[in-house]
Each structure stands twice: as structure tokens, then as C-alpha cells.
Amino acid sequence: MAVAPRPLVGALSERPQTVHPGPVVDQRFFECAARIEHDLRTRFPEITVRMVRDPDGDWECEVRDGNDYWGSVGSWDDDDSVPSAEEVEEFTESLALNVADNLWPDELTDPWPLCSLHGDHPLQPCLVARRAVWQCWRDEKFGIRVGDLPPT
Ligand SMILES: [Zn+2]
Numbered sequence: 001m002a003v004a005p006r007p008l009v010g011a012l013s014e015r016p017q018t019v020h021p022g023p024v025v026d027q028r029f030f031e032c033a034a035r036i037e038h039d040l041r042t043r044f045p046e047i048t049v050r051m052v053r054d055p056d057g058d059w060e061c062e063v064r065d066g067n068d069y070w071g072s073v074g075s076w077d078d079d080d081s082v083p084s085a086e087e088v089e090e091f092t093e094s095l096a097l098n099v100a101d102n103l104w105p106d107e108l109t110d111p112w113p114l115c116s117l118h119g120d121h122p123l124q125p126c127l128v129a130r131r132a133v134w135q136c137w138r139d140e141k142f143g144i145r146v147g148d149l150p151p152t
Helices: 021-040 085-103
Strands: 047-053 059-065 068-076 124-128 131-135 143-145
Touching: 021 047, 021 059, 021 085, 059 085, 068 085, 085 124, 085 131
Parallel strands: none
Antiparallel strands: 047 059, 059 068, 124 131, 131 143
16 A cells, blocks of 8 residues: 655654754754743743844844734754854853843843742853853853753
């Protein structure tokens, strides 16, 4: 019995069988955005974070809270090369920093993400052991991987 060819739509979620750099690059960036989105949703349940192409064809990270457009941060020159795991972590850390510094609503002054160890200060995005983490600045042993913030 002949098996019908699988539709191409939705195939991105499967591991590609052939080497084609485009989707691999895309997948890595979707992962960066998904980690930021996961963490922001602990504070803003409606938020969406997506990697979109800017008019020059490079990637940027777009943040929306429901219908409220926060803005775009980060820029990645798409040269079709596959970024290393380390580059992905660096990019994730820079996105987290950019969102916190440049897109965060001015009227919200409560610390975020709150350090669960001390309870009185925000964690800072930084690279620790080549991984993007939300880091406590008072105890270097306390940090949470970006994308792993627990629900509050
Ligand atoms: Zn702390």
C-alpha cells in the first residue's frame, strides 16, 4: 500500500533529514525567543516573544503583550551559518538584558525577576559557565537558567 507523501506544512517541528542551514538557524532562534517568552510569562501571562526578520533580512526579537507592542531588540546578521551553542547562549543573554533594560514598562518598578534567595532584589541576566542565567549579584552560587524561571 502506497504511503501518501507527508505535507510540508508543520515539518519544521521534525528533525530535518537533509542539511539545509535555513531551518536550523531558525530553530535556534526560536529556542532563544521561547526561553525569554517562558520567563516573561511568569510576570506577563499574555506576552509573546518572536524572532522576526527586519527589512534587511536580519533577525530581531519582537515582544508583544497582548495587543501592546513593546518593541524589538537584538539583531543577528543572518549569514546562513549555524550558530554554535555558545553563540546561542550569548544571544539569549543579550536578549534578556535588552528586554529588561530597554523594553520594560517604565511604570513597573518592582524587581523582576525577584531573587528567591534574598527576596529584595532582581536577578541580572549574565553568562555563567557559558550559559545564559538570571544571576543573583549577592551570591554568585545562585542563578537560574534563562528559560527556567519558576512560576511565581
Ligand atoms: Zn539574591
